[in-house]
Amino acid sequence: MTTMATPQTWSPEVFTDAVGDAVWAPSIHNCQPWRFRHTGDGVDVLLDEHRVLAACDRYGRMARMSCGAAAYNLRLALAMAGLPAQYRFGAGRTLLHLWPDRPRRPAPLESRLYQQIHHRHTNRGPFADTAVDTAASHRLSEAARREGGWLDFVTDDAPLDVVAGLVRAADAQLRADPAYTAELRAWSIAADDRVEGVGPAAAGAAPHPGELLTRRDFGGPVLEMTRDPARRPAVAVLGVLGDGFDDAVRAGMALQRVLLTAADLGLTTALYSQPTEVPALRERLRRTVDRLHDPQLVLRFGYAPRTCYTNRRPIADVIEP
Template sequence: MTPTWERDTFLAAVGDAVWAPSIHNSQPWRFRYTREGVDVLVDPGRVLAACDPDGRAARVSCGAAAYTLRLALAAAGEPAQYTIGRDGVAARLTPGRTRRATPAELRLHRQIRRRHTNRFPFADNPVEPAALAALADAAGQEGGWLQFVTGEADLNGVAELIRGADGRLSADPAYVAELSAWSRGADHRVEGVHPEAAGDAPHPAELLHRRDFGGPEHDATRDPTHAPLVAVLGVHGDGPADEVRAGMALQRVLLCAADLGLAVAMFSQPIEVPAAREGLRRLLDRPHLPQMVLRFGYAPTTCYTNRRPVADVVEP
C-alpha cells in the first residue's frame, strides 16, 4: 500500500501545525505518519500535572494542532477528512478528494504564523458587530459555540471567576513551580513563555486578571479598560473527544480573529478550577462546560513564542 500524502507534504503541514496554541506553550502533541494518514496524539510527557491533571488542556491543544494540520493540507490542495478520539488517538486525518483551496482557507492559512496570544494592553476601541458574527460563525463551523459576555453584571461575574480561580491556583506551590518552569525556567528557544511575550505582571486594578509569567511590575495598570470584549468558547459535550473538537473550534476562531486584525488574550484559569468552571457554565446558562475564556480587541503585535523543530514532534 502506498503512503497517503507524500512525506514532504506531511512534514510541511506539521511545520504549520506546531504553531497552534498550547497552555504555557508546552506543545503537548505528537504526529504519526501512517499508511492510512496522520495521527495526532497527546504527548503524555508534556501534560502539565498541576494545572492539567486530567489532560483536558492537552487534548484541546492537540485539537488546535489537528485543525491547523487540516488547514495546511487544504491550502496545499490535498484536504483531509478526520475522526476524533478513536483508538487512543486525539485526531486521525485521512486524505479527502484533491481540490483547490478556497479563498477563505488561504486567508486563514496565512495567519497561522502571525497568530499569537497577546498579553499586553488592548486599546479601548470597540470591535465591529460584523467581526463578532464572523468569530461566532468560525466556532460554529467546527461544531462549537462562542458566547459573548454582554452586560456589566455578567462581565464582572466572569472577571471575578477569573480572579478567584487564579488566586486559588496561585496558592498551590506545585502550580507556582510549574508556571515558573514554563516561563522563567523554560528553554525559550523552543518552548515556554519567554519574558518578551509574558506581558506585564498582573495588577490589582485590571478587570481581567492575567496569569503571572514573570513580566515587569508597574505602579498602575496599563490596561484600564472597564468594558473589554469577552467571549466564552465551548462545544456541545463534555467528553475527551469534545475537548479535541473544542481545540479545533478554538484555533479556527483565533485564526479568524487574526485575519480580522484582532488581538486575542486567553484566560483558562476558571476552566482549570472545577468550581469556577461550573460557576461560569451557570452564568452563561449553558448545558455543557465551557472550554476557554477569550478577550478580543485591538493591540500592537507583540512577541511570538517559539516552537520545537518538526523532527522533535514527529514519531519515527
C-alpha cells in the first residue's frame, strides 16, 4: 500500500473553497473582521483592524473571537478536503497560522458539523416553549471542552435571574452611550441585499421588556409581546481558561464548535455579549458562574423557526495577498 506524503501546503483552490466556508462564522453586528492569507507553508488567519468596532469592542476581544470562529470553520473545511490542519497562535494581526497535518479521511463528526456551517444562524426571535433536554446540554458543554473552553448552563432560577439582570443592565448602559448607538445604527442595514451588517429580515423584532434576555435593537418592528414563551429556557455562559489575547481566539473556536453542535441537534442559538462588554458587569457574571477567568459570552439555546441569514462579503474581499 502506498502511503501519502504530508503536503507542503494546500492548493489555491482548496484554500479559496475553505475560506468560502470560514466566513459563515458569526461576528458582532455582522462586521466580519477577518482576513485570510495563503502562505508558503499554510494559511494565516488575520484580524482586519479596520472592522473592529470602536464603541462596543474597544480592545478587539470580540473581533478576535469572531476570527477564532472563522478559523474553526476553516479547519473543518480543510479536514473535509482530506488535509486537516494543525495550528499555532500568531502575533499582531496574524491570530493563527495553520499548516497541513497528515492526510486522512474526515471523521463522521467533522462531516456532520461541516454540514451545519451554512445552516447555522443566530436567532433574533422568540424561542418555543420546548425544553432543551439534559443530553443536549451535555453535548454542547463537551463541544466547548474539546476546543479548550467551558460552557456552564445556568439552571437554577436565582442565578438565571441574575444573568438576565446583567444582560438588561449592560444593554441599558451601552445604549446610554451616543457613540454606541451611532455605531449600532450604522450596522443596522436598511436593505437585505447588503453584504455586511444586519438587515431588516435578520434583525428580528424590536426588543421587548417581557423578554428574558434583552436583545440588541437593530431597528426591527415593534411587536406585541407580554412574556417570554419559554418556561424552561436553556441559558449558558461560555469561557476559556484564560483572558489573554490568544484566549479570545480560542474562545471563538470553542464558540463555533458549540454553535455547529447545536445546529446538528436541531437547536437555534442566540448570542448576548452585552454583559461582557461592560467590565464591572463582566466581573459580576464571572462571580455568578463561579469561574476563575472572565466569561466571554452568554448564549441561549432552544427551538425556533429558521429565520433569515445575514449576508457575507465576497471571498475576494477577505483574502490578503
